[in-house]
Amino acid sequence: MKTFRKLTDSEITSLKEQMCTAADWSRIEVAEGFVPDYVRYTRFSGDIRIGVFEKEFELAGGMRKHSGLYHTTLHNVSLGDNCCIENVKNYIANYEIGDDTFIENVDIILTDCASSFGNGVDVAVLNETGGREVRIYDGLSAQTAYMMALYRHRPMLIEQLKKMIDAYVLSVTSSVGKIGSNVTIADAGYIKNVKVGDCCEIEGAARLKNGSINSNADAPVHIGVGVIGDDFIISSGSSIEDGVTFSRCFVGQACRLGHNYSATDSLFFGNCQGENGEACALFAGPFTVTHHKSTLLIAGMFSFMNAGSGSNQSNHMYKLGPIHQGIMERGAKTASDSYILWPAKVGAFSLVMGRHVSHQDTSDLPFSYLIEQQSTSYIVPGANLKSVGTIRDAKKWPMRDARRDPLRLDCINYNLLSPYTIQKMLRGQALLKDLKQVSGENSDTYSFQSGQIRRSSLNNGIRLYGMAIDKFLGNSLITRLMSSEFNSLDQLRDALRPRAEYGEGDWVDISGMLAPKAAVADLIGSIECGNIVDVDMLGKLFHDIHDEYYEYEWKWAYGVIGSYYGISLSEASVEDLRSLVVRWKESVVALDRMIYEDARKEFSLSFMTSFGADGDQQEREQDFMNVRGSLFESDPFVRSVQDHIRVKSALGDEALQKLQQIC
Numbered sequence: 001m002k003t004f005r006k007l008t009d010s011e012i013t014s015l016k017e018q019m020c021t022a023a024d025w026s027r028i029e030v031a032e033g034f035v036p037d038y039v040r041y042t043r044f045s046g047d048i049r050i051g052v053f054e055k056e057f058e059l060a061g062g063m064r065k066h067s068g069l070y071h072t073t074l075h076n077v078s079l080g081d082n083c084c085i086e087n088v089k090n091y092i093a094n095y096e097i098g099d100d101t102f103i104e105n106v107d108i109i110l111t112d113c114a115s116s117f118g119n120g121v122d123v124a125v126l127n128e129t130g131g132r133e134v135r136i137y138d139g140l141s142a143q144t145a146y147m148m149a150l151y152r153h154r155p156m157l158i159e160q161l162k163k164m165i166d167a168y169v170l171s172v173t174s175s176v177g178k179i180g181s182n183v184t185i186a187d188a189g190y191i192k193n194v195k196v197g198d199c200c201e202i203e204g205a206a207r208l209k210n211g212s213i214n215s216n217a218d219a220p221v222h223i224g225v226g227v228i229g230d231d232f233i234i235s236s237g238s239s240i241e242d243g244v245t246f247s248r249c250f251v252g253q254a255c256r257l258g259h260n261y262s263a264t265d266s267l268f269f270g271n272c273q274g275e276n277g278e279a280c281a282l283f284a285g286p287f288t289v290t291h292h293k294s295t296l297l298i299a300g301m302f303s304f305m306n307a308g309s310g311s312n313q314s315n316h317m318y319k320l321g322p323i324h325q326g327i328m329e330r331g332a333k334t335a336s337d338s339y340i341l342w343p344a345k346v347g348a349f350s351l352v353m354g355r356h357v358s359h360q361d362t363s364d365l366p367f368s369y370l371i372e373q374q375s376t377s378y379i380v381p382g383a384n385l386k387s388v389g390t391i392r393d394a395k396k397w398p399m400r401d402a403r404r405d406p407l408r409l410d411c412i413n414y415n416l417l418s419p420y421t422i423q424k425m426l427r428g429q430a431l432l433k434d435l436k437q438v439s440g441e442n443s444d445t446y447s448f449q450s451g452q453i454r455r456s457s458l459n460n461g462i463r464l465y466g467m468a469i470d471k472f473l474g475n476s477l478i479t480r481l482m483s484s485e486f487n488s489l490d491q492l493r494d495a496l497r498p499r500a501e502y503g504e505g506d507w508v509d510i511s512g513m514l515a516p517k518a519a520v521a522d523l524i525g526s527i528e529c530g531n532i533v534d535v536d537m538l539g540k541l542f543h544d545i546h547d548e549y550y551e552y553e554w555k556w557a558y559g560v561i562g563s564y565y566g567i568s569l570s571e572a573s574v575e576d577l578r579s580l581v582v583r584w585k586e587s588v589v590a591l592d593r594m595i596y597e598d599a600r601k602e603f604s605l606s607f608m609t610s611f612g613a614d615g616d617q618q619e620r621e622q623d624f625m626n627v628r629g630s631l632f633e634s635d636p637f638v639r640s641v642q643d644h645i646r647v648k649s650a651l652g653d654e655a656l657q658k659l660q661q662i663c
Contacts, residue, residue, distance in 0.1 A: 004029035011036045038068025051081035057102050098181030106188045111177035115193040118211040120169035121231045123248050124265045125149050125283045126299055128322040135165045136233050136250040142269035142285055142410040142511035143542045156528040164535050219405040236405040254402035270410040285511040286412045300326045308336040315342045330509055348421050349384050358450035364427040377451040381461025385468050386594035411513035411546035417472040419507040419556040420514045425465040432462050467587040474584020476557035478655050489662050496569050503555025515545050516552050574659050585652035592645045
């Protein structure tokens with residue numbers, strides 16, 4: 001443990017000669033090895049502790065500065081080893097500063113009275129007028145926030161969550177702020193009641209007030225020029241740049257906010273990006289992305305979402321105020337200049353184009369297009385299942401997970417097809433069949449809520465949902481089949497029998513985490529009974545459910561195979577199993593071929609328009625290839641689709657051969 005001592009008379013004399021002053025020299029302590037050579041033009045007041053100054057900082061451009069104190073004022077400050085603090089216009093007050101930290105050209109850094117540093121701030125998401133507030137804290141996950149915002153019908157749950165969070169808030173409340181080790185704060189303005197973690201860089205921020213910046217060595221945080229933030233928490237690995245203004249916000253791990261983005265009363269969870277536009281009362285689940293000017297995300301819940309330029313929503317119908325809310329389920333996205341009048345609910349992995357004012361709920365019609373034509377909303381069920389863009393999105397999300405912190409706050413499941421989406425397709429397929437039966441097979445259009453479905457779209461939706469259901473259930477079966485060892489049908493039946501506690505029944509998407517509703521209900525019950533004592537324990541239990549996803553998935557699929565195909569796996573014959581494998585293989589190949597043909601459109605001559613300026617068709621194709629990198633057959637994504645067809649076909653043949661060997 002580091003030991004400190006009082007200044008010697010000779011050290012005090014040297015400091016005075018170097019234009020230093022102190023209200024009371026006896027309240028200054030220094031570490032063993034301290035020498036006063038690198039302390040100049042510094043004023044001290046209150047209780048001061050100073051480490052040693054033995055190292056130099058190498059700055060951009062090769063400039064070097066020795067650690068020390070130059071032209072600054074410190075009040076009640078504890079300073080680690082080898083820090084450099086220079087040119088503080090006003091003062092630094094009531095802070096503990098770690099080792100190797102560089103602070104230069106700042107206005108003021110202070111902690112004033114007891115502060116919880118942004119912890120405990122209530123963020124009014126979804127409903128601007130209140131009622132769904134989420135109380136933020138350092139370890140807030142998308143899952144905890146989801147429960148606090150949406151489970152208001154469980155008041156005991158909300159009370160217990162607040163109780164746990166308040167206990168954490170109390171534990172971090174202090175009249176002394178902390179700035180970690182290896183921190184850089186340069187050219188910044190007003191910093192008050194802000195906790196700064198290790199390895200953080202704050203460069204040119206205008207104002208930061210009442211917040212925590214939870215940077216660490218594994219995942220540093222960067223705060224850039226002109227940033228203004230009040231009542232906030234910023235998680236590890238995030239960056240906030242270029243004039244962003246935000247108040248009452250939680251920024252999750254590996255988020256990116258920049259280019260004058262504006263956010264109020266909003267939550268951003270893992271890997272979100274916001275640029276140029278505006279957020280208000282936004283619940284941005286993992287991978288919510290908005291890049292464009294004039295794009296407003298307001299009073300809505302999103303995840304795995306990309307907002308097109310000019311996207312907008314309304315939560316105010318000029319009656320009782322901005323009280324309306326909307327949900328776009330995972331993977332839903334908006335085209336340019338789209339508009340939705342809340343309340344509305346858009347199904348998973350759907351695309352919204354045009355203006356929609358009829359309060360649609362398409363949650364049981366996932367992977368759809370919601371298109372406006374002449375003020376009428378048309379639904380194209382399942383159309384996104386054959387879209388190359390949907391598959392591209394599903395592949396890019398895991399690769400773009402930029403979280404580097406070993407402790408990941410959010411549980412994120414990337415699966416495109418899951419019990420959550422397949423249960424919706426099962427309901428959607430039944431819904432479409434009922435519409436067809438009630439309105440007749442020869443109807444040109446079918447009414448669903450306040451929207452319309454054309455006959456061809458309805459029939460294609462039934463077919464596409466069926467193929468996706470076959471694909472998912474077959475995937476689950478073949479995964480179990482190929483990972484099991486068996487020599488007889490009885491051994492195979494036993495190997496296929498699920499062992500998980502949960503999985504049957506409805507599934508839910510808890511802002512990125514897919515889970516059986518029963519598992520979540522039991523967790524809620526434990527919270528309400530007071531069996532979960534703190535926020536760390538709650539986070540661990542969410543991760544426990546998340547880690548069991550594939551066991552839970554199989555238990556769900558096992559039951560649905562019986563109800564959907566009429567084949568009980570506990571009694572299935574070899575021929576029954578073979579028929580399921582064949583059905584899976586046909587559906588996988590058929591869907592891949594649709595995606596293949598959708599990708600081909602990107603390489604048609606019409607898409608080469610504007611390529612090969614002043615040239616003929618051959619030069620246009622050559623220009624296109626040189627810019628895009630390849631033509632159709634050699635495109636990396638196209639080759640991956642072809643490879644997928646070959647691999648899955650071979651896997652199906654291997655599964656059939658393995659079944660054939662049962663004696």
